[in-house]
Amino acid sequence: MRVDHVVKVGVLCTSDTHGLFDGSVSVDELRSEFKRMKDAEECDGWVIIDNGDTLQGSSRLHYYALNAKENHPFHLYMKELEYDSFVPGNHDFDYGKTFFASINKESTVPFVCANIMKEEGKIDGIRPYIIKEIHGLKVAVIGITLRVFWEDPLFEKEGWLIADEWIVVQRLLDHLKASIQPDLIIVSYHGGLDDQVGERNVGEQLSQLNEIDLLITGHQHQLINDNQGDGPIVIQAGKCGEKVGCVTFDFVKRGSQYIKSGYRAELNDIHYTQKKEKDEVSDWFNHPFFMHHYQEQKLSRLQMEETCVSRWVHEAICHEAGGDVTIFSLSAQELAIPSRVIDRKTLFELYPYPDRLYYYSLSREEIKHLLEISASMYDPTLEIAQSWRTPHPLYYQFAIAGGADYEIDVSKPVGERVTLKLSPMNNYTVAVTAFLVQRATKYHPFFAKRKPVYKVDVTMPALLESYARKTLTLQSVPKPKWKVVKDVTND
Numbered sequence: 001m002r003v004d005h006v007v008k009v010g011v012l013c014t015s016d017t018h019g020l021f022d023g024s025v026s027v028d029e030l031r032s033e034f035k036r037m038k039d040a041e042e043c044d045g046w047v048i049i050d051n052g053d054t055l056q057g058s059s060r061l062h063y064y065a066l067n068a069k070e071n072h073p074f075h076l077y078m079k080e081l082e083y084d085s086f087v088p089g090n091h092d093f094d095y096g097k098t099f100f101a102s103i104n105k106e107s108t109v110p111f112v113c114a115n116i117m118k119e120e121g122k123i124d125g126i127r128p129y130i131i132k133e134i135h136g137l138k139v140a141v142i143g144i145t146l147r148v149f150w151e152d153p154l155f156e157k158e159g160w161l162i163a164d165e166w167i168v169v170q171r172l173l174d175h176l177k178a179s180i181q182p183d184l185i186i187v188s189y190h191g192g193l194d195d196q197v198g199e200r201n202v203g204e205q206l207s208q209l210n211e212i213d214l215l216i217t218g219h220q221h222q223l224i225n226d227n228q229g230d231g232p233i234v235i236q237a238g239k240c241g242e243k244v245g246c247v248t249f250d251f252v253k254r255g256s257q258y259i260k261s262g263y264r265a266e267l268n269d270i271h272y273t274q275k276k277e278k279d280e281v282s283d284w285f286n287h288p289f290f291m292h293h294y295q296e297q298k299l300s301r302l303q304m305e306e307t308c309v310s311r312w313v314h315e316a317i318c319h320e321a322g323g324d325v326t327i328f329s330l331s332a333q334e335l336a337i338p339s340r341v342i343d344r345k346t347l348f349e350l351y352p353y354p355d356r357l358y359y360y361s362l363s364r365e366e367i368k369h370l371l372e373i374s375a376s377m378y379d380p381t382l383e384i385a386q387s388w389r390t391p392h393p394l395y396y397q398f399a400i401a402g403g404a405d406y407e408i409d410v411s412k413p414v415g416e417r418v419t420l421k422l423s424p425m426n427n428y429t430v431a432v433t434a435f436l437v438q439r440a441t442k443y444h445p446f447f448a449k450r451k452p453v454y455k456v457d458v459t460m461p462a463l464l465e466s467y468a469r470k471t472l473t474l475q476s477v478p479k480p481k482w483k484v485v486k487d488v489t490n491d
Contacts, residue, residue: 005253006261007135009184010043013237013245014050015218016089018057020241021077022064023281024274033270034081034244041248045134048082049141051218052089052190055103057240059348062461063281065095070106078109085112085130087143089190089219094354097160101125112143112188114172115163123160128172131180137251137258140182142172146191146219146440147202165191165202173211183258184249187212192220193234194391207234213260214247220392227265235265243267285345289468292342302330303377303398306480313350314402316467321357321456323431325422326402327370328460342474347464354459355434358452362430364422366446371406373442374399375417375484378410382486397441401482408484429453433460 012034014020020030038046055061055074064072078086086109093100104111104125114128129142147162169187176182193203203217212232217224221239235245250262292308302310310330317326331352340346377398379385388394405421422428437447 007137007251008043009249010041010046011247012048013216015237016053016239018240022058022060023073025272027080029272047084049188050086051188051216052087053091056091056094060281083109085110085141087188115168138182139184141186144189184213186214188216190218207231225267233265244270288341288343290342290472292474305483308474308477317431320463324428325404326431327399328433329399331396351460353435357431357456358437359454360430361427364424368418368420371418375408406482409487411487
């Protein structure tokens with residue numbers, strides 16, 4: 001009687017950790033958590049994948065990107081947690097190609113991304129896929145990143161190309177089937193499944209490909225565990241170490257072939273504590289610029305009317321880089337606390353992306369159109385509109401037009417909600433943060449059709465710090481220049 005040889009393969013995946021691997025969490029603690037997950041499954045071997053947005057997202061990572069030439073904590077976590085591959089996400093390029101290349105060069109873990117390349121071919125140190133053998137069973141991991149974020153002239157100028165995700169995956173699948181013939185195919189895609197902000201729905205297409213066994217997704221910070229369809233298992237592990245995807249496959253070897261006989265997919269909790277020890281990183285971020293005594297300002301208020309904080313950001317951009325009008329968004333939940341020192345950490349929380357500024361020549365009507373997009377965040381009752389809430393929140397994209405007098409009345413019809421006091425006869429020099437121009441925001445389609453007049457090669461954190469050293473105060477705003485209202489007479 002023939003006895004079939006059984007092999008069980010496990011996959012652990014993380015995505016969009018944005019600071020989990022920044023040195024504030026014990027490596028031993030995370031290693032213990034990974035071991036707990038592995039021990040519960042008793043697999044013959046494991047493939048461990050990080051799906052990107054790992055090098056940006058916390059104050060400590062910001063410090064290491066700007067100051068630390070060696071010993072970036074990323075390398076320690078990747079090595080000690082035994083990762084097999086790292087698939088870069090859009091935010092992993094936030095600090096520029098030089099920084100990214102240095103991390104890649106020092107890494108002992110392969111950088112895997114099939115659709116990032118140069119005009120003349122592949123980029124040194126980036127592989128299109130890896131093959132890992134477990135008891136003779138061949139596992140292929142294809143890495144892909146979201147294309148929409150790379151519509152940046154800087155990348156094109158330096159010869160970097162981001163190829164179409166769908167075409168690249170199909171070609172690689174054909175290549176793998178014809179040559180290596182893997183028994184298990186994993187696509188790790190730093191992209192999501194929906195097109196909430198106009199992203200190409202490549203994730204949805206990939207989820208229909210039967211040639212793929214497991215599709216790891218990310219970018220949209222969702223919790224997804226879909227293993228009921230005809231296509232691959234689809235998993236997404238949230239954000240900031242929220243979950244770890246754990247997928248196991250059972251194979252039976254019959255002759256020279258491995259036949260998949262079962263699988264199981266879970267999103268596992270991961271338990272850890274973040275250290276708050278004083279060190280050179282905290283000392284650097286605690287560097288004070290000035291004191292202030294204004295009341296706490298939450299993001300919800302900053303998106304309802306001009307405050308001392310939003311006016312200060314507008315003035316910083318104009319003073320340091322110029323412009324008639326500034327268009328930017330703010331991300332932090334709390335930006336000001338009574339009697340709090342404005343330090344580097346405050347500025348980082350205020351604007352955490354190392355973005356640069358794009359300058360456009362825009363008419364009054366074009367600026368009004370952008371503000372109509374901002375107005376769409378609210379429904380007529382002044383609640384956050386569903387299209388900004390689901391499937392994931394987009395409130396951080398809400399754009400402010402600094403330097404302009406306007407009112408958004410959400411009770412008015414679409415297209416008539418914005419009253420803007422700017423001359424219709426002039427064009428205005430408008431400074432726009434790269435976050436709104438390049439990334440998949442609700443404003444991206446507008447800017448994708450227009451070319452900037454010029455760019456300023458200074459990051460927003462550096463610009464805000466430079467201005468903080470000069471101003472040493474926040475000015476009160478007795479009369480806001482803009483506000484969002486609901487006209488009760490229209491009820």
